Amino acid sequence: MSHPDPRPLKAQAPAGPLTGRLGVPGDKSISHRALMFGALAVGTTEISGLLEGEDVLCTAAAMRALGAEVERLGPGSWRVSGRGVGGLVEPPDVLDMGNSGTAARLLLGLLAGHPVFAVLTGDASLRKRPMKRVTDPLSATGATFWTREGGRLPLAVRGAVDPLPLDYVLPVASAQVKSACLLAGLCAAGTTRVVEPERTRDHTENMLRHFGATVSVQDTAEGRVILLEGQPELVAAPVVVPGDPSSAAFPIVAALLVPGSRVVVENIGLNPLRTGLITTLREMGAALRVENERVAGGEPVGDIVAEYTELVGITVPPGRAPSMIDEYPVLAIAAAAARGTTRMQGLAELRVKESDRLAATFALLAANGIKAEIEGDDLIVHGTPGAIPGGGTVETHMDHRIAMAALVLGLATRAPVAVDDAAFIDTSFPGFTTLMNGLAGGTPIGPA
Template sequence: MRAASPERGLRGRLTVPGDKSVSHRALMFGALAVGTTEITGLLEGEDVLRTAAAMRALGAEVERVGEGHWRVAGRGVGGLVEPADVLDMGNSGTAARLICGLLAGHPIFAVLTGDASLRKRPMKRVTEPLSATGARFSGRSGGRLPLAVEGAADPMPLDYVVPVPSAQVKSAVLLAGLCARGITRVEEREATRDHTENMLRHFGAVVRVEADGNRRVIELEGQPELRAAPVVVPADPSSAAFPLVAALLVPGSEVTVQGVGLNPLRTGLFTTLREMGADFSVSGERVEGGEAVGDLTARFSALRGVDVPGDRAPSMIDEYPVLAVAAAYARGVSRFRGLAELRVKESDRLAATVALLAANGVRAEVEGDDLIIARDGAPVPGGGVVETHMDHRIAMSALVMGLASERPVAVDDTGFIDTSFPGFVSMMNGMAGEGVIAPAEELA
């Protein structure tokens, strides 16, 4: 598909899909709770549907009641059953890694697999610490999927220091700790998104968090009886990033995204956009389901380069591709520091982001784990074809670039965008005018 500049500014008041991180966890904790959990606003993209299917295969009763409305009748902590077939996690690294933590604490056997992209992604970052619980993992080189898991009959609690900031690793260790006797302790040197800690408390677990600057120590009391609790899933800030950045780049635009999650450990992009001079505001702040939410409005803005510190990366790790697109339209030098984690996402996102920019006439450099984009305010030429490597965020970022570049920007594949953002193309066309994003032959 290709995206071309619209004849007018982007306008609209939107609701984007539910937060993917919260949606995965709502289904998992519902499966571990006693009673029936009501979930509203669930993201119904392919990644989350894979988690729903996995929880069903592990013995929970999972039912779709209506759009975004699901019910999960749980098995209780330690009550998951052995699945009859392989658990296919599709493209979801979050689901695969967190489910490794769930399985590690249960004395059952299971096999995890995924699509071609997920089978390339490293799993040792979770399987190595989880092995200390007594669980056994056997996979391809590098611990890659397909992965056979034999959970521990009497799992040991872990005391683990996360070597590289990762909410997935932290969450996997905590999920394994639910089934262990005693205290599971996780230390992270840089704070990462804390949806797991929030949801553990929401379902009745005892969780203590000690914070010292960016360093955090989380302690979980094992073998709690989790109780079913309603979950309202906020709109995903990572998804909201695309229409909001597009509004900043297309002249005459004003776009509001409603009910976006404003968890402080997820809002690094919004902080950075303000530093770049974005006309960006928040209204209607409130708390829903234990998470802060608000309505975000972005208007066309003249952006400037920015130096983003590495300790902000965990709070915006998924947003760097679209932030790089924003930097391509800014005047001055932008330097994004500490992006090692981008190398092990759905693709090598650091390399893919550089290639996205280069294909459209924007030069970027990588120094160590830093991305540097220097611009003089000249228009972005566009006209390139972006290889997405089956990475939905690279695809959506490229389409956003095409809305403001001199020539249309094409992507080689968009079929997997629905894994995280169902209806993305129709929503963008609704703001910009039908056919602005369309099959490539229609814009040739």
């Protein structure tokens, strides 16, 4: 995938409050998995609400290359005719995973269990991200991996002819590594056992059950133990993809920061392993409530109402990081507008995201006159409510969440905030600028 031309943007305080109801794009984690499980199932899976960002389109193309029939019927509406567990075929060309670490790591799990040869690559950002954390445990299935130095893409894999079930204790909490191991275990005879030290998002376990696999979970002294019975027949099942809570975070925080605002974000996934930001913002005093709670496709969903609030600084414990790892950049923006100091603890995982997201978030704050420090793996932000200077240009490092966080900041600063490149926002949140400007009834976000 070629690098899109840079798209500099800037954001300034809107003329009035943000108001309205909106939907955000479908959950990225669930969208990737819906396409992959559809490809592994027998029969035809109908998907609605699929995120049509570049990351997910890369997964759709990869499933097609591996032999599944993948068809777009309309906006967010897709159909996947699968090949059954173990039925994927060797791809004719290199698989380009774009900017998506989730897609690349989960796909390595899938490929480890199939006796095929494949080569994966991605954009410049993805080629810097570590894959050793999945290739090491997956090698125990009998799969072979060849990688660049540091375990990075492009890499080649030859999947196992008779994959062995894994028994793996995760060294750090990672839903991607856990999911890769479980996907490899689908093709192995016997029981695959994965132990995670802290609970991470469980969309893979939920979707495995939704498609008919036998998965059990036990909380033990060792950690959370997930057991998967290998070689199930997965049966096609419809998937309704809820709105992505990581995308909802941006209009929610914007509404909290712009005086007089009231915004309703509809149909958001409320999986308890993904709602750390909501918990944290409420601890900061945020006027947030959930309406119309229901269950769709095995996942809890609801509508989130956010109203302008004067926030206060808090300490965010390290144990919450797995449930909000993608939301720390925008939480740092909320912290900049809060009274007092906010300390976010245990952010080591942020150093290996699309960018070194911890350093990039700190730089974003510093460029706009916000006092902050990094101590070890903690980010400390000193808030200046109603008096955030702004005026800086933020380097996004090809990271969509850094770009969106900076633009939300610009809605609450004295001087506009610019970003060097917003082109990558489309990987997770197509139409972000139009949607935010719609809430403002104007164009506070526009070309820099």
